[in-house]
Amino acid sequence: MAVQQFSLNLVSRRMVAPQVGHYVFQRDDGQPLPFIPGQFIQVHFEYADGTATRRSYSLATIPDPVSGPDSLVEIAVSYVPGGAATALFESLEIGEAINATGPFGRFCLMPTDTNQRYLLIGTGTGVTPYRAMLTQLEQAIRERDIQVALLFGARNPA
Numbered sequence: 001m002a003v004q005q006f007s008l009n010l011v012s013r014r015m016v017a018p019q020v021g022h023y024v025f026q027r028d029d030g031q032p033l034p035f036i037p038g039q040f041i042q043v044h045f046e047y048a049d050g051t052a053t054r055r056s057y058s059l060a061t062i063p064d065p066v067s068g069p070d071s072l073v074e075i076a077v078s079y080v081p082g083g084a085a086t087a088l089f090e091s092l093e094i095g096e097a098i099n100a101t102g103p104f105g106r107f108c109l110m111p112t113d114t115n116q117r118y119l120l121i122g123t124g125t126g127v128t129p130y131r132a133m134l135t136q137l138e139q140a141i142r143e144r145d146i147q148v149a150l151l152f153g154a155r156n157p158a
Contacts, residue, residue, distance in 0.1 A: 004103075005099070005130075006028070006031070006033070006100055008098050008099045008100055009028050009095055009097050010096055011026050012094065017154075020076055020079070020124065023070070023075050024072060026071050032071055033059075035063075035102070036108045037059070037108060037129065037133040038129045038132065038133060039057070039059055039102065039105040041057055041059060043055050043098055043099070045099075047065055048154065054117060057076070058076070058125070058128040058132070059102075059132050060132055077158075108133075109136050109137070116147065117149075118148045122152060124153075124154065127158065
């Protein structure tokens with residue numbers, strides 16, 4: 001899968017925890033974003049002083065096993081007080097665009113995998129790649145009768 005550069009327009013956002021937002025974007029070129037569940041994208045932006053930077057976000061998009069990837073891209077964003085990316089995402093309005101590249105990464109379930117048990121561990125937005133893997137895990141449960149356990153850690157109950 002080749003790395004692509006693309007623009008994403010904000011379609012919707014909602015808070016899933018006091019400091020975590022779930023963002024849904026659409027590629028402005030309407031093209032699908034082929035990716036393997038577990039991969040991530042990098043969002044490109046500038047600090048207040050104009051210095052270019054980027055932040056990585058795991059893809060939360062659940063690919064449709066029949067129709068394949070579409071132009072929607074979902075990510076989860078942890079808000080960090082005073083963070084440059086936090087300021088970007090908090091100020092982003094529906095329809096506004098951000099620039100991104102991807103997909104990147106190898107934290108993926110491989111088709112040749114024969115494991116019978118999976119222990120998924122994540123804190124905060126660290127569970128995001130597992131959301132994208134749900135369809136694959138469901139299929140492996142049906143076909144190979146695998147066992148899956150998720151250990152999720154959070155700073156507080158909220």
